[in-house]
Amino acid sequence: MEKDIVPVCLGRLRADSPLVLAPMAGYTDSPFRRIARAHGAGFTVTELVSVEGIVRDNKKTKKLLSFTDQERPIGIQIFGNNPEVMEAAARMIETIGPDFIDINMGCCSQKICSGGMGAALLQEPRHLGKIAEKIVRAVDVPVSAKIRIGWDFSSLNYREVIRALEDAGVDFITVHGRTRSQMFSGKSDWNIILEIAELSHIPVIGNGDITSYDEALLRLKESGCAAVMIGRGAVGNPWIFSPAMPDLESLVIQIIDHLDSMIGHYGAYGIILMRKHLVKYIHGFPYAAQFRTRLLQAKDRDEIRGLLEELSGAEKNIV
């Protein structure tokens, strides 16, 4: 085990690495979580799941909630606004056996925020605290919250939000260092994350813009956070959770393994869903542009495999 990577306690949750996978809708499904964990991610999280969908036993929601033991420790992330419905949903998902429940208080999408959910909760710290408290009281598993630093720069109320979450009894807090109004523009503010890590009485996970393993370790050290969370930087590069760098052969093996998991999980539709991962896996290779379109048009596993072997051969001939 790499000396920089030591187990970490996040409240009642223990993770064997402080580098953890971020929840990402459309990306961090069961196959990808398994891969991230196999590459050393300290924990994984589902994408945000609607509490309304949970209490109504919606079929699509059920699929989002499915996971395997290889993804553990795993958190299920829920979003909503009504404290009673959120409490009921938390009780229901506890029976599936996640290692923790995470509350989404940072999603910036218009659809979610206009319903008072996600990052919109930051505008009402008392209501946000009430939701967290109800969930903490309702379940035995650890509970965490994922926030942004505020709604916009004129309302940076993270101090108040952190207090409310601490008082509610959550185990740890993840902070994406942007405001809601920034969406994904600008930069994650690691100075504010550092300030939050200092002022918080519970463990803080810092998040935003980490693109390499070395950068993750540096952010961890400099911010004083208990852990750091990696999202986009892990797509196409699950090796980011460890010092290992893939060679071409292991890259191809990884992609095929991922593709097989996608087909296993979604059936033939998994090939379509795999496309966005494929593009990221091959990004940066000199011949990537040439193979990109062909890979995106490939109809089945064998065709993709053949193309990857061809790409691999082309890349090898460069040196």
Ligand SMILES: Cc1cc2nc3c(=O)[nH]c(=O)nc-3n(C[C@H](O)[C@H](O)[C@H](O)COP(=O)(O)O)c2cc1C
């Ligand atoms: C495509 C996409 C989907 C996301 N979905 C979620 C989500 O379901 N829940 C959540 O809390 N954050 C979500 N996020 C935000 C990430 O968890 C993370 O906070 C953000 O991307 C910043 O980290 P990064 O720079 O390492 O990607 C999403 C981000 C992206 C790019």
